[in-house]
Amino acid sequence: MRVVHLLTASAAAVLAVAGMTAPATAQTEPGDTARTRHIEVRRDHPDVRVPVVVRKSGEAIIDLNTAAPGTDWAVAGAESAVVSVSVDNRYATDLVVSGGQPLHRQLALGRLTAGVHMLRLHFAGERSAAASRSVVLDTLRVSTYAPGSPEYLALRYAPVVYGRNISALGSPYQNATTDTPLIAWHQSAPAATPGHTKLTYSVVWSNEDGGTNTPALMARWGRTTDIEWIYDVEVDEHGNRVAGSDTYQAANHQTLHFSGRYEGDHALLQTCTSNNNMCDTADDPMRFFLSPLQTLPAGQAREYLMDTNPWTYEIMAKEMLREGKIEAASATTPATPEVSDQRNYLYAVLKKTTQATNTGASWVGVSLGVRLVNGDTVYLSHHVEPTWSLQRDDAAATTVELPAGTTADDIAEVTAHRVVVGTDTGAAVHVTGIKRGFFLGQDYLPQQSFLTWNGDVLLDGATTSAVIWRR
Known part of the structure; x- marks a missing residue:
């Protein structure tokens, strides 16, 4: 069951008691859900707080339209602005925003229990291009998926991917300017044990700084993004993880058993190579919790996910231009x-x-x-x-x-x-x-x-x- 929440009259009252002003106005349209409109998160300004009333516990996602005026992924020094999203002071995810035209994004927030929760939106100045001043968020909407819903398992076990921090490549905030994670998806298939299910999670990055060279990427893969499976796990007939079943794609494309930490049921991974392979230790300052709700239909190439998210081609091309990989x-x-x-x-x-x-x-x-x-x-x-x-x-x-x-x-x-x-x-x-x-x-x-x-x-x-x- 999916439940959609946002800033309601009761949530606005919570803000008033706390001495705050609601950052956005909730609007409910017939047959639609409540949404906040036009939130601006600005450099050197207080964080924006948005209360969310959760009526039924479950795994949460956030849908929103994003724009960062004055940024351009093709221009060095103006690549992006980064918003760090927290829930009840728990760091959930970073959102890398490039360009002044609104773009729809969907992120995961983890498990939220019934009750009032506080989203905190922070302009991460140290992670953002110097030229960036603000991020505009529109039609922000939080949804939860309760146990028993078709989407719940995919969200429950979705991994969190910490950013890349290779010293030879410079900044600890590398994914704010290069090889940034764009979209994620999951695939579900029967496991070898009857009644069990295998969940596999994949990510599209804007490029890979190592691995296959650019001309070969275009010829062999039809794009210069990097698409990799990152994590899989087997769950039993009750939806519980089969102990020791989860693996991840490690350096040199090895498949290794996961032995790292979990946040709830979410494995914590980190991008550890220049061609976006994982390790199961997480200590990078950036964190990406992309919604994995998209799926890959049978018989489709993985690039189908780019086709249905056409903005990924624009980011792909602009990164090639900025990094001098185009003749x-x-x-x-x-x-x-x-x-x-x-x-x-x-x-x-x-x-x-x-x-x-x-x-x-x-x-x-x-x-x-x-x-x-x-x-x-x-x-x-x-x-x-x-x-x-x-x-x-x-x-x-x-x-x-x-x-x-x-x-x-x-x-x-x-x-x-x-x-x-x-x-x-x-x-x-x-x-x-x-x-x-x-x-x-x-x-x-x-x-x-x-x-x-x-x-x-x-x-x-x-x-x-x-x-x-x-x-």
């Missing part, structure tokens, strides 16, 4: 693997199945090709680097770099190409679909998908390429 416009050409303006790429998701084991030093991948109406050149997603082709099966995202200014109408055909890595294993590949294809607009947000295809094309040693879509 100069004067040198831009699809003939080189260096990443150009990310608006020059076709963003596609390919479905395929390999008819053999496809691991080890030798394997068979697939590359996506694009030919334009005004020429014979085929632009390839892997830039003729075999290891940048798509190795994983089913839905896999990739990008194809095209000449600047290319539009959907310029594309004549899309092709699939069999790519051999190492020694040819003889594996055949069935290419069965393109789930979406789009460009980024001038604002770096995804435009409408114009490219879908379903079929079955076999690529093998005799047929190494085939047209899978033609205008």
Whole structure:
């Protein structure tokens, strides 16, 4: 059961008794929930306090629209403003806000019992860009999910991720300017024990400063964000954690058993590597408690979560610009693997199945090709680097770099190409679909998908390429 709470008449009375002025006005619309409107959290001003009346105990989330005038993730020294959110003086989460346009965010707050609670919103000046002065929060809403609701288990065991604090990378507040956590989600599946459930939690970061290089990210993963599973846990038929079942993704992508601390049922993790792997000790000053309520539908690539949160593409592109990972416009050409303006790429998701084991030093991948109406050149997603082709099966995202200014109408055909890595294993590949294809607009947000295809094309040693879509 979901219960929504906010500043009500009784909560306003609590403020009056405490000698405070309500920071926002609650408005209730027919068929809607109460919300506070237009809270401004300002540098060098007292913290904003918002009372919340909880009618039924449960795991809480907070929905809000956010904007930070004068900030821009693409500009060094103006990247973001940070608001630290506490509940009853318990530090819950940081919120990194970039840009002056309102953006919807959803965060977790942990368990709240029935009664009156106090949200405290603090402008974290030491974590914010010097140019930032305030954060505007609008339509703030707190909801709780009680035991028995479909969402309760996912919220109950959601991990808290402390920020990255690698001394070689400078500031202890690194995630306020780079590789910041953007969104989280969970997946639920039957465990090996009948009646038990396995919950897996994943995060999208704005980039990874280590690990896969930028051109390879675009070719092999179809984006320059970093997407990782971070934690999983098995729960029994009563919804209780199976002792010793929880694991996390550690350095070098190892899976290790969690032996750290819990806050209630929430495991405390920390980002400990430059490519956003976890450790189970937490001592960084920043803390991220993203809501994991989003899920990944079966058959979708993980990038589906970015597609449904399109603002993540804008943050992705702006970080590449600020960090100098985009080649100069004067040198831009699809003939080189260096990443150009990310608006020059076709963003596609390919479905395929390999008819053999496809691991080890030798394997068979697939590359996506694009030919334009005004020429014979085929632009390839892997830039003729075999290891940048798509190795994983089913839905896999990739990008194809095209000449600047290319539009959907310029594309004549899309092709699939069999790519051999190492020694040819003889594996055949069935290419069965393109789930979406789009460009980024001038604002770096995804435009409408114009490219879908379903079929079955076999690529093998005799047929190494085939047209899978033609205008």
